[in-house]
Amino acid sequence: MSEAGTAKRPLLLYVNTPFCNSKCHFCDWVVKVPIGDLRLGPESEGRRGHLDALKVQIAEQAPALVERYRPELMYWGGGTASILSPAEIETLYGALADAFPMAGIVESTIESSPESLTLDKLRLLREIGFNRISIGVQSFRDDRLRMIGRAHSASMAETSIELARQAGFDNINIDLIVGFPDQGLDEVEQMMRHAAQLPVNHYSVYAYRASEGTVLRRRLDRANAKTDLANQLEAYQLASDILTEHGFPEYTFAYFGNPICQADLAYYQMKLDWIGFGSGAFSVIDGRMKGFRAGKLRDYIAHPTEFDYDLPLSSGAQAGSLIGFALTTPEGVDAEVFRQRTGITLAEALELPEVTAYLDQLCQYGELITDSAGIRFAREDIAKVYISMNWHEQPAEDAEPAPAGPVPVEIGLPAAAPA
Template identity: 30%
Template sequence: MAGIYIHIPFCRQKCYYCDFYKTVNTSLKQKFLTLLNEEAKLRKNYLDNEAIETIYFGGGTPSVLSANELENIHKNIAENYRVEPDAEITFEANPDDLTAEYLQQIKAAGVNRLSVGIQAFQNEHLKKMNRRHDAAQAEAAINNAAKIGFDNISVDLIYGLPGLSDQQWEESLQRVYQLPVQHLSAYHLTYHEGTPFFTWLKKGTLKELSENESVNQFNSLVESSEKAGFEQYEISNFARNELYSRHNSSYWMGKKYLGLGPSAHSYNQVSRRWNFSHVESYVRGLEAGSDYFEEEILSDKDHYNEYIITRIRTKWGVSLSDVNQKFGSEIHSHLLQQLEKYKNTGLVRIDNEIVLLSKEGLFVSDEIMSDLMII
């Protein structure tokens, strides 16, 4: 089983915190869509005819697509790949795009899972991030989607925002729990170089939350989500009734995936490939039949590091026996030696040969991952 990720790089306006590749210039949109379908045809052998169990439309803002444009992409994928009848088809969207009519149209086009970028329920923070919607539109979009028949809805929130109080964060969480959603992705704000938030932080016009405040908000997220019936199955992802993101889970399980569109990454368990993060370069390369991507062949150490990075973040953890079997005794010994550092810290535990992070360990996962990897 494998997955396909489709990057739609267009946005109506840019959020001040976001460093994903995107553009507000839609002049190349139609040419891009034509060449996106062409790329899908050119790369049909990349996954060795494995069945496709997930398709994920990300961005950018996929909801800038019309329903007809979405349907055309989906149809092209179905013609060139072996898509499972029960495949998870996820579609990222902004709340203000999700009118009742549009929701009906994308559902008819095959979308069965919505991922809605809400980020906050305080209009002051939405304006600060340069989001297009307000809190009322966010709630209306989720409720309308549920009424129309979407029963697998995920929402995104951000904590650690400058000026976000613990009370406001708890308010956002409680509003999510009261909505008909089955999945929550909650991320700590990162100040990425090149974004307005990063520039303002360096200038001193934005003040970063303290580490204690960030820890409090993470702890509140973990505790309140559990009370509301959500299981934390990855550092930033929570699901009701085991409705995990099948697409993202396939990344963490090391399955193959194909990435289409500018900046999209692909992995076939031998190499990793990534398309140029530029619409013009992507279009020019495909039109000319020249390179529009870079690629690297992965070593055993690369595969091991990838395994650590993806699995340690999840409820499934790192299997010591898997490491020994897949990567050999030398790497297995390295892992055991590095784990000794965490023996009495309370950050890591080992249950039946499975290495897992504690709640405290989850918050410092980057440091732990770095220690366990082979640099």
């Protein structure tokens, strides 16, 4: 057999940590997670049980993966991955290193929150191979941070960036949010100009989404208040202009800077398979989407190798999700990549009712470009399309859907849940 015939495919290792120090008021991911589980400490039964379950899942699923894949990217997210104690970090990384060849990983990212970072922990992360860190800053104003329920202060945010630099991280992302209902453009401009002066090379800028079930959404509903789409679009454009002016161009929707985040683009552009470990994680393997439902910590602990769902990427909603992810990039949906990933042609997918309905929504805000290579939006339309789509309510997910019921991954842009 030729070398090409035996070549292993690249793989992204994703590890989910379903714990946080606070239940942020804007985050739709934590809506599904009971606060008693979300804020478990390292010595709690739930935290210890989750770590043990992770080790079981990794050990049992890795051998079949290693036969066909080579790990190329690693991403620890959540929740808040940096909430893990040094002992938990070492144990978890050790389980991965025992099961997978790690030498070929070129980008290794961990999501973090400022209050959970210390110099010793950051040095440990660098020592075991993390070369990129994403810090959930969100704002540099203490009043804004309190309003959105963050556990850190503005000074902690700046200190965490400096500590990361001291520990040897030279690839640092910070998350920021614009477009809150009461946020004027002056606040956005002040935040972005300050952010652009920091020792940071990458920025994720999210437009606030008033997701149902969040504290901020309930406050808006009680006050009969509404967010202002025009203001959100203007705030995002202002943030984009300032970052571009300072040498941090937008390379895909919401992401600015260099080097680009390879894990994010692999996810959005469907470029490679990934395996998701942990409660709330999902995988894309062999043309199927498999995973564990968010907020079901004890179910995962009891059955860490039994996915809660296992669905073909060719099904209507899953194909729609992949198309929605890819259209956030300037390259859009590559027809050949889509066929390879899903087993159906892009033309066939575009005839599926779920995909047709979703694209009809998207095309209210931008013109879809279609040619033999695939489909895409003009770069200047992408932000307008997806920020506008934040205003479309997603149908509620059943607590315990039957196998033939609603699929677990919502169509559209993945809900941002910055750490």
